[in-house]
Structure formats: C-alpha cells, structure tokens
Amino acid sequence: xxxxxxxxxxxxxxxxxxxxxxxxxxxxxxxxxxxxxxxxxxxxxxxxxxxxxxxxxxxxxxxxxxxxxxxxxxxxxxxxxxxxxxxxxxxxxxxxxxxxxxxxxxxxxxxxxxxxxxxxxxxxxxxxxxxxxxxxxxxxxxxxxxxxxxxxxxxxxxxxxxxxxxxxxxxxxxxxxxxxxxxxxxxxxxxxxxxxxxxxxxxxxxxxxxxxxxxxxxxxxxxxxxxxxxxxxxxxxxxxxxxxxxxxxxxxxxxxxxxxxxxxxxxxxxxxxx
Amino acid sequence: xxxxxxxxxxxxxxxxxxxxxxxxxxxxxxxxxxxxxxxxxxxxxxxxxxxxxxxxxxxxxxxxxxxxxxxxxxxxxxxxxxxxxxxxxxxxxxxxxxxxxxxxxxxxxxxxxxxxxxxxxxxxxxxxxxxxxxxxxxxxxxxxxxxxxxxxxxxxxxxxxxxxxxxxxxxxxxxxxxxxxxxxxxxxxxxxxxxxxxxxxxxxxxxxxxxxxxxxxxxxxxxxxxxxxxxxxxxxxxxxxxxxxxxxxxxxxxxxxxxxxxxxxxxxxxxxxxxxxxxxxxxxxxxxxxxxxxxxxxxxxxxxxxxxxxxxxxxxxxxxxx
Numbered sequence: 001x002x003x004x005x006x007x008x009x010x011x012x013x014x015x016x017x018x019x020x021x022x023x024x025x026x027x028x029x030x031x032x033x034x035x036x037x038x039x040x041x042x043x044x045x046x047x048x049x050x051x052x053x054x055x056x057x058x059x060x061x062x063x064x065x066x067x068x069x070x071x072x073x074x075x076x077x078x079x080x081x082x083x084x085x086x087x088x089x090x091x092x093x094x095x096x097x098x099x100x101x102x103x104x105x106x107x108x109x110x111x112x113x114x115x116x117x118x119x120x121x122x123x124x125x126x127x128x129x130x131x132x133x134x135x136x137x138x139x140x141x142x143x144x145x146x147x148x149x150x151x152x153x154x155x156x157x158x159x160x161x162x163x164x165x166x167x168x169x170x171x172x173x174x175x176x177x178x179x180x181x182x183x184x185x186x187x188x189x190x191x192x193x194x195x196x197x198x199x200x201x202x203x204x205x206x207x208x209x210x211x212x213x214x215x216x217x218x219x220x221x222x223x224x225x226x227x228x229x230x231x232x233x234x235x236x237x238x239x240x241x242x243x244x245x246x247x248x249x250x251x252x253x254x255x256x257x258x259x260x261x262x263x264x265x266x267x268x269x270x271x272x273x274x
Numbered sequence: 275x276x277x278x279x280x281x282x283x284x285x286x287x288x289x290x291x292x293x294x295x296x297x298x299x300x301x302x303x304x305x306x307x308x309x310x311x312x313x314x315x316x317x318x319x320x321x322x323x324x325x326x327x328x329x330x331x332x333x334x335x336x337x338x339x340x341x342x343x344x345x346x347x348x349x350x351x352x353x354x355x356x357x358x359x360x361x362x363x364x365x366x367x368x369x370x371x372x373x374x375x376x377x378x379x380x381x382x383x384x385x386x387x388x389x390x391x392x393x394x395x396x397x398x399x400x401x402x403x404x405x406x407x408x409x410x411x412x413x414x415x416x417x418x419x420x421x422x423x424x425x426x427x428x429x430x431x432x433x434x435x436x437x438x439x440x441x442x443x444x445x446x447x448x449x450x451x452x453x454x455x456x457x458x459x460x461x462x463x464x465x466x467x468x469x470x471x472x473x474x475x476x477x478x479x480x481x482x483x484x485x486x487x488x489x490x491x492x493x494x495x496x497x498x499x500x501x502x503x504x505x506x507x508x509x510x511x512x513x514x515x516x517x518x519x520x521x522x523x524x525x526x527x528x529x530x531x532x533x534x535x536x537x538x539x540x541x542x543x544x545x546x547x548x549x550x551x552x553x554x555x556x557x558x559x560x561x562x563x564x565x566x567x568x569x570x571x572x573x574x575x576x577x578x579x580x581x582x583x584x585x586x587x588x589x590x591x592x593x594x595x596x
Contacts, residue, residue, distance in 0.1 A: 006383035010369075017371030102367035106428075108335040109361035109438075110384040111353045273288070273336040 011124025020090040028136035035143045072155035079162045080233035087129045092186040095177030104274045114270045154240045161236045168227045168258035175265040198230040227254040277347030280436045280467035281309040286341035301327040303491035314468040316478035319488035325471045360434035362425045364441045370414035385432035399427040418445035436467045479571035495578045508547040510539045511562040
C-alpha cells in the first residue's frame, strides 16, 4: 500500500511539475467562471424568462429544463472532444518519462513487480484526469443548479463516462509508450483512434455504400474492435437529454479494447530489458 | 537458514539480437560468480565489458537469455529478492521535480519503509551525506556530486544488506570521494555486502576485498585483491647479456624488456633473481640494478585485458571466486 500510494503521488507530482494538472485545472476553472459570471439565466415559473450571454439577451425563451439539459449536453460534448484531446496530449508523456534510462532501473531495483509499477503509473494518470473531470462537472452542475434551481443528476454521468473513455485511450497511450518510448507516437495513435471513431460509427451508411464484401467486413471489424469514443459520448448525451440509446455494446467492446491494450502493455513491460 | 552468498550467478548470459538482422551482441556471456556475505566486491572491466548489464541482470532490470541470478538465495525475478538491496545506478536521472527530502521519501516508500520511519530517517540520511541544508531544495539545483551523494542516501535509507553501486564516485570531488568511502566503510563494518562497479582501479584497490575483471562479457580474472596484487617480484637490469643466456633467462622471468643493450628481467621470487645474478656474473655481464617491485590492481588489470582476457599470470588468479 505504501508503495502504491508513493507511485500515485509521484504521478501527481510529475503532472503538477509539467503543468499538466494546473493546465487542465485552469481550463476547467475558466469554464466554471463562464457559467458563474457570463451566462445569466432567469427562470420564472419553470420557464426561461430570459437568457443572456455576455450581457446579450436571447429573445427565444424556452422550457427551462430543456435549456439546462442542453447546456449540460454542451459541456459533455466539450469533455468528449476538446477535453479528451487535451487530456491525451497532456498525459501522453507520463509513461515514456518513467521509462527513461537512469530512472527506470532504479524503479525496477525496488521490491515491486513490474505490473505494480506500470499500473501505479496508469492509475495515477487516470486520477489526475478524474480529479479535473470531477471539478469541472461538479462545478458546472452546482452553479447551474444554484442559478436555475434545476438539478439534473444525469449530467453527473459525465464523470464516470469521461473517465472511462480516458481510461480506454490511456491504455493505448501506455501500450505505445512501452513499445516505442515515444510520446509523439502515443499522441498520434491515440488521437487517430479518436478521429476514426465518429467515421467508423457511420457503419450503417458505409456498409450500404461499400461495394465489396471484404471492405464491408473490414469496416465492421474495425468498428467493433476499436474504442467507440463517439458512441460513448452519444450514450452520455442521450442520458443527459433523457433520450433512448441503442444498448451498451459500445461500453463493453471499448472496455475489452482497453483491457487488451493494458494487458499487452503489461506483458511487453514485463518482458523488456532496460 | 540464511544463504552464504549475497550474490550467486550461474552461467548468466545476455545476448542482444537485432530485430531485423541476425547480428548478436553477447553483453554477458556465461558468468558464474559468487560474492560472499559481508564482502566488498569490485567489478572491473574496460568499456563494453558487460559490467552494467551484469549489474542490471542482478536487479532484474535486464531479462537474461540464459542462466540464473540469486540474491541471498532468492531468484532475482522475485520482487522480494530486491527488498534487501540498495542500488545507485550509473548515469541516474532522478526526476528534477523532487526536493532532496522528497526524493528520499519516494524511494524509501517504494522500498517499503513506513511513513514514521521515513520521517525519522530522512533528516538523518541527509545529514550523513552532508546535504542536511539542502533537503528542501529541488534537486534540479544540485551539482553532480550532490546528486551522487543523494543517490547514495536513497540506496541506503532502508538499511539494505546488499549495496550495489554503479560508479558511485562519478563526478564527486576528492573530499566527497573520501566521505563516500567513509560511509561505505561504516556500512562494511556493519556487515553490509558492498558490490561496486567502477572504472577507478585505485579506489577499488583501496576499498574492495575481492574483485572480478570482466572482458567481453566473461570473467577474465577474479580473486582477493590482496592476493592479486601480491605479485611482488624483483626487477633485475643487466647489460652485455649474451644472446644464449638472455634466451635462458627469458624463460625464467615473468616479463622481459630490452632497450639499448640493457635488459630488464622481472622475477617473481628472490631466489629466481639470485640464480639469475649468478648466471649473469658467470658470463661477466654487468648488473645495472636490482629493485623489489609490487604490482597494483592496474597492473593486474592491464595484464589481464592486454592478454586478450585470458587469465593473467597472477599468483592467486582464479577463474571464479568460490
């Protein structure tokens, strides 16, 4: 337990030293301040009497609950897209840095198994992002709830789902990190996975458009094997907006991908000479 | 029952193979070595001899191609085998976001030291290595010598029974070196086994009781330092030595050098030197000088490595320490 806590603390300390933690924290704070000071919503008898942004009033009054859910959906979309990119960019260097010659030998000389060291780093990295996600989501939720009196618990789902997607992508980052010690390659491959996700998600349309059977099968195989960042975001948005969605398949197939990537990373790390 | 040896390797081999070509590098090529508990052991060898790879094999940082390594009787692959080990790597890169005290706290925690013990030991360790006023300073501001001393503190903070030091005095000034030697001396008195990998032969000679010289991934020579450098002898310098007699004496001498009509013969014993003098005087040769000599570890090293790694003609040379 002592060693595990030390590994987690070390990842936090490095994230702070690299300005990763404070960078994400600062961005989250900006967003919270935006909702606190810039966006003004007046609610009268359950309906939006007025909504203004930077002092400009929007004349189209809407149902207050729908409006707040829309704002939450906007924040969640920000988390899945821009926020996720930032988190991957920021934390991609945390695995290769620990594998640097002169540093890894000392870690390996301690009475810890290799999986303990790598998982400690992985969990520490995940905690950094979890802390920032909790801060942002909870902050926005509390401010909007306080301003509007509407408390939509579904928005809080963004905390576990965002952390889950990041955990899956981080497994890919760690695998690339232990294979090639390259931060740049980790970012390229992981961002690549994020970019292809919405493209692959158009499988129903693409299967109709593709002419050959093998290309259809390839498209479907890629869709099912790779993490479904887009679909997971869609599930969360549906939950927030109180809509139905097409089952949990994107969750468990993405979890399988993450487990396979992390398992492979642990295997490679346990067999590597430093 | 505790193991007799702090370190035991058996036919330990590490072969690096390039991924695409068939070329292979035998970094460590079948090393069998035993280091008894409580000894100070020096690992020597030229660059590329396999010293650092051997040390990393002992710590399981490098996966062996063949053979096995044990620390206090436990296979080094078991994490628990490394609990009684303190290690200072060569060319270490301690994260610069640590303060001196923070770094000691982190590595001591990884070694399983409790928070209460860490709190008690960290100031003591900083004081021991002369960094008591630097504990709160980020190590990015430390000099190389200070980092080396801090590295030593992290290696000993958890009271290891085996200390593995890779170039421990690298970048340390003479006063710092003496200080490190004093610290190591105290640890030796407490029965800690100290395994040093170093290029500094004089320092190893001064500090270590036993050494092994690696060459091309193999143990070229090993034994007790006292015995290895006990190659005492006599250098006899003579002039006008007839060719036939020179040939006879060359066979008896351990080394011969000729220059400007003068020949230097190196004899291992006084009796051999006296017999040579008798023969030379019988032929009316001029005796220029006779002087006792003793070899240093550097002489032994040069003889061994210059010999292509074959076991040198040192009196107590052994293939492997037993």
